[in-house]
Amino acid sequence: MFSKSTILNTNNTFKVLVRYKRTKGSGEVNAATQKIVNQLSVLSASRKQPKLLNLCNEDLIKHKTIMNAWNLFKSKKNLKREEQLRKQYESMKNAMEDLKNTNKHLYKLANSKPNKKEVDLFPIEMRIPTDYPPTIPWIYSYKPRK
Amino acid sequence: MIKTIQNKSIKSLGKRFVRVWADTSKRSSSLNVAEDIKSSLFNEITPENGNGAASIPDYESKLRYHSPIGIHEAFEESYKILSEDANVKYQQLEKETDPKKIENLQIEAEQYNPEVLYNAEFNHDSLNKTQPIYRQLLQKKWQDKDLMILMQRLETMHVIPDTLPTLNPTADVKIKFNHNTDPRFIGWIEPGTKLPAFAVSQPPTIQINDFENKNQDELYTVLLVNPDVPDLHANTYQTNLHYGLVNISLNNINDTIKPQWLLNNEDCIIQDYLPLTPFKNLPYQRACLWVFKQNGRSEVTKKSIKSRSFDIGKFVTQNNLNPIGAHLWRQEFDRSVNSIREMYGLPKGEVFLKFRHDEPINTEFLRIELPYKFNNENRHKYEKQASEIEAVAEKEHNESESN
Amino acid sequence: MNSRHFIRQFSQTTTNLKTGYSTVLPVHHLVKVEKAKLKPCYSEVVIPSDDIRSNKFKPTEIDQDRVQDHYYNTLESDLLLKFYEHDSKTIPGLKKREWGTDSPFKVFRKGKRKPKGSAIETQDIIPINYQNIPKLNSIVINSYNKNALERPWMNICTRLQLATITNKKPKILYNKSNILPWKVRRGKECGAKVELFDREMNQFITTLTEIVLPRLRAFEGIKLTSGDTNGNITFGLNADDILLFPEIENFQELYPNLNGMDITFKTSARTDQQAKTLLSSYGFPFYKPVKNSG
Numbered sequence: 001m002f003s004k005s006t007i008l009n010t011n012n013t014f015k016v017l018v019r020y021k022r023t024k025g026s027g028e029v030n031a032a033t034q035k036i037v038n039q040l041s042v043l044s045a046s047r048k049q050p051k052l053l054n055l056c057n058e059d060l061i062k063h064k065t066i067m068n069a070w071n072l073f074k075s076k077k078n079l080k081r082e083e084q085l086r087k088q089y090e091s092m093k094n095a096m097e098d099l100k101n102t103n104k105h106l107y108k109l110a111n112s113k114p115n116k117k118e119v120d121l122f123p124i125e126m127r128i129p130t131d132y133p134p135t136i137p138w139i140y141s142y143k144p145r146k
Numbered sequence: 147m148i149k150t151i152q153n154k155s156i157k158s159l160g161k162r163f164v165r166v167w168a169d170t171s172k173r174s175s176s177l178n179v180a181e182d183i184k185s186s187l188f189n190e191i192t193p194e195n196g197n198g199a200a201s202i203p204d205y206e207s208k209l210r211y212h213s214p215i216g217i218h219e220a221f222e223e224s225y226k227i228l229s230e231d232a233n234v235k236y237q238q239l240e241k242e243t244d245p246k247k248i249e250n251l252q253i254e255a256e257q258y259n260p261e262v263l264y265n266a267e268f269n270h271d272s273l274n275k276t277q278p279i280y281r282q283l284l285q286k287k288w289q290d291k292d293l294m295i296l297m298q299r300l301e302t303m304h305v306i307p308d309t310l311p312t313l314n315p316t317a318d319v320k321i322k323f324n325h326n327t328d329p330r331f332i333g334w335i336e337p338g339t340k341l342p343a344f345a346v347s348q349p350p351t352i353q354i355n356d357f358e359n360k361n362q363d364e365l366y367t368v369l370l371v372n373p374d375v376p377d378l379h380a381n382t383y384q385t386n387l388h389y390g391l392v393n394i395s396l397n398n399i400n401d402t403i404k405p406q407w408l409l410n411n412e413d414c415i416i417q418d419y420l421p422l423t424p425f426k427n428l429p430y431q432r433a434c435l436w437v438f439k440q441n442g443r444s445e446v447t448k449k450s451i452k453s454r455s456f457d458i459g460k461f462v463t464q465n466n467l468n469p470i471g472a473h474l475w476r477q478e479f480d481r482s483v484n485s486i487r488e489m490y491g492l493p494k495g496e497v498f499l500k501f502r503h504d505e506p507i508n509t510e511f512l513r514i515e516l517p518y519k520f521n522n523e524n525r526h527k528y529e530k531q532a533s534e535i536e537a538v539a540e541k542e543h544n545e546s547e548s549n
Numbered sequence: 550m551n552s553r554h555f556i557r558q559f560s561q562t563t564t565n566l567k568t569g570y571s572t573v574l575p576v577h578h579l580v581k582v583e584k585a586k587l588k589p590c591y592s593e594v595v596i597p598s599d600d601i602r603s604n605k606f607k608p609t610e611i612d613q614d615r616v617q618d619h620y621y622n623t624l625e626s627d628l629l630l631k632f633y634e635h636d637s638k639t640i641p642g643l644k645k646r647e648w649g650t651d652s653p654f655k656v657f658r659k660g661k662r663k664p665k666g667s668a669i670e671t672q673d674i675i676p677i678n679y680q681n682i683p684k685l686n687s688i689v690i691n692s693y694n695k696n697a698l699e700r701p702w703m704n705i706c707t708r709l710q711l712a713t714i715t716n717k718k719p720k721i722l723y724n725k726s727n728i729l730p731w732k733v734r735r736g737k738e739c740g741a742k743v744e745l746f747d748r749e750m751n752q753f754i755t756t757l758t759e760i761v762l763p764r765l766r767a768f769e770g771i772k773l774t775s776g777d778t779n780g781n782i783t784f785g786l787n788a789d790d791i792l793l794f795p796e797i798e799n800f801q802e803l804y805p806n807l808n809g810m811d812i813t814f815k816t817s818a819r820t821d822q823q824a825k826t827l828l829s830s831y832g833f834p835f836y837k838p839v840k841n842s843g
Binding site: 055066068072073 | 187200201213218223224264268
């Protein structure tokens with residue numbers, strides 16, 4: 001491929017310039033330097049960009065429609081979640097208001113918070129759920145560590 | 147043929163869901179795409195079975211193109227979700243009476259329709275502007291680019307404040323000159339382009355789209371002014387009116403002012419079209435086209451405009467006009483100017499000196515033809531007058547010396 | 550004179566870093582002009598990055614995010630319950646005060662007086678309701694490498710280490726001041742930092758809580774005393790701990806010069822107390838440091 005384009009015209013009327021792989025300077029660096037160079041090349045973003053998808057007009061609209069549906073689905077889910085939280089909040093508020101009017105002592109106990117320096121922590125055994133749950137999914141006789 | 151394609155496309159979309167967007171009985175047919183596009187939008191693109199993408203015109207490329215895997219299945223599910231949402235919107239629409247809310251609901255019901263999106267993306271020149279969704283999409287497109295180009299050109303070329311102090315555009319104004327055959331000048335003109343005189347020799351076609359729902363026709367005024375006419379006696383420039391139209395009634399469908407239409411409605415024209423014909427060696431001249439919305443029928447006629455010399459600011463305040471859009475192009479002297487002048491029966495063009503003098507010429511004192519003109523006819527006259535003045539000055543000088 | 554100043558214009562411009570003044574032509578309209586959108590050569594660049602035609606497009610939601618799901622399904626309502634306090638009111642923070650007018654010297658004093666009992670303003674503590682449940686906004690990983698001051702190539706290792714762990718390109722840190730005994734000079738590279746959001750942040754949380762922290766023998770937890778009083782919690786990992794990250798563990802010979810890092814959790818909580826509760830719900834252990842006696 002290159003041999004064709006590197007032929008120089010004998011009359012020197014034109015020159016075809018080809019960029020070859022660089023030969024000068026390679027092999028001069030020692031192993032440690034080469035390691036750093038490799039690290040740097042891993043960091044640099046050039047040539048790591050995936051190829052742009054060239055969609056036809058119909059597929060472009062299909063893609064947009066899919067994204068629209070996904071966004072609509074997500075926003076509906078979020079609204080539902082917010083509504084659920086609002087309901088929880090309202091019912092908590094109503095229950096406390098009820099308790100306040102019926103039994104002052106119980107209300108005081110229910111509304112007590114740890115003092116400023118203490119932190120109310122979740123138990124360390126609590127895990128983020130996975131696709132494969134543990135063999136003992138729930139510890140019924142759980143007692144917090146001391 | 148059409149029936150089979152429709153059946154095929156609908157069949158592929160499953161059975162149990164509401165097809166609001168396929169219904170053409172209540173909705174405008176302009177919200178649907180062409181049949182060939184429809185078949186490749188609602189069916190899987192499989193070029194080996196002859197169902198290539200309809201939007202690819204080239205046969206070879208059509209065979210070569212393959213969609214991403216699974217895009218069609220995902221699209222079908224998405225279409226169901228979105229059309230169910232649109233169905234809710236259409237049900238709300240039936241109960242609604244407030245016209246503003248109706249328009250909003252109409253937009254919301256159609257904003258995710260893939261056919262509407264397709265038309266807005268790829269057929270945006272031929273959209274039906276009676277549909278609120280198309281008007282909104284067109285407005286977004288206009289605001290995203292064309293509006294910015296227009297404002298940049300109006301500002302950098304000082305159309306504002308040279309003609310009117312400012313502009314808050316609400317309408318997309320496009321112009322083109324239909325008489326042209328040169329491919330460079332066919333099509334809509336970008337604001338601020340330099341055009342040769344032959345390209346603007348006939349009156350322009352003007353499209354005014356103000357993105358509003360127009361139930362009845364509304365009246366518009368169009369003025370084309372040139373603020374760069376040299377006024378040598380005052381050493382400044384003055385404004386000329388090159389084209390004036392009033393009481394132009396437009397609606398969402400007929401939004402274009404065509405020169406042919408004006409032939410039958412001559413009372414709309416308050417000033418006949420005269421192309422700009424700049425003199426040689428003058429800097430470029432701006433043809434500023436202003437579009438106004440009228441509050442009522444205008445009483446201005448051809449008779450009330452007496453000369454080309456025109457004060458646009460005064461005209462706007464007198465007639466209580468509201469500027470909604472503008473456009474401009476520029477012209478310099480070129481080879482076609484002389485023939486255009488002849489065509490419109492204008493006298494032969496003048497030639498100016500290449501550089502403008504710093505000092506204003508006191509024409510009253512000189513009482514001669516202006517020295518800018520270097521027509522061969524008046525050159526001789528000027529030289530003669532100048533030598534007379536020199537002689538007088540020399541005489542006075544000699545007298546004062548002898549005294 | 551302030552060296553960074555903006556030219557007031559309706560079109561978008563970058564910061565003008567030149568000193569002196571510039572002549573600005575008046576603008577006669579109110580339309581914002583984005584110059585990049587008008588240049589044909591930028592037509593590909595100005596496509597928004599969420600459009601698939603843009604070369605910046607990157608598909609993000611390609612799998613389930615179990616940390617996010619856990620927060621929405623379980624933690625959010627638990628936290629609402631935990632932080633609920635009946636009849637609670639906003640506790641106003643310390644704000645700057647007026648100088649007063651009792652003395653003529655106070656009338657023309659610049660700015661306001663500092664808050665009582667503090668050098669800086671503190672934020673109001675708003676009672677928790679269903680709209681402001683504390684959540685994790687982002688995680689900042691900061692790695693200061695003092696060895697890079699003398700040997701600049703060391704910073705490449707630090708950057709690569711952060712990039713490998715977080716899958717995001719780190720920003721380089723530069724010294725801000727000159728401190729000669731520490732060989733600190735203004736403008737020298739001295740480490741790297743990364744800020745993680747959303748999915749990258751959640752991925753990092755699972756790596757920490759499920760793989761790295763459980764295997765640290767000496768690790769007791771995050772100190773209960775940590776926090777900047779505004780709901781941001783920080784803890785540190787040293788160079789040996791970083792070996793346990795799965796991305797690095799199996800390729801140790803490629804990362805000879807590891808560097809410790811500080812991990813800051815930025816939360817929307819207004820107090821450190823709430824922020825720690827939130828972090829413990831993600832599985833981060835906390836411990837009370839013993840005070841050194843004598």
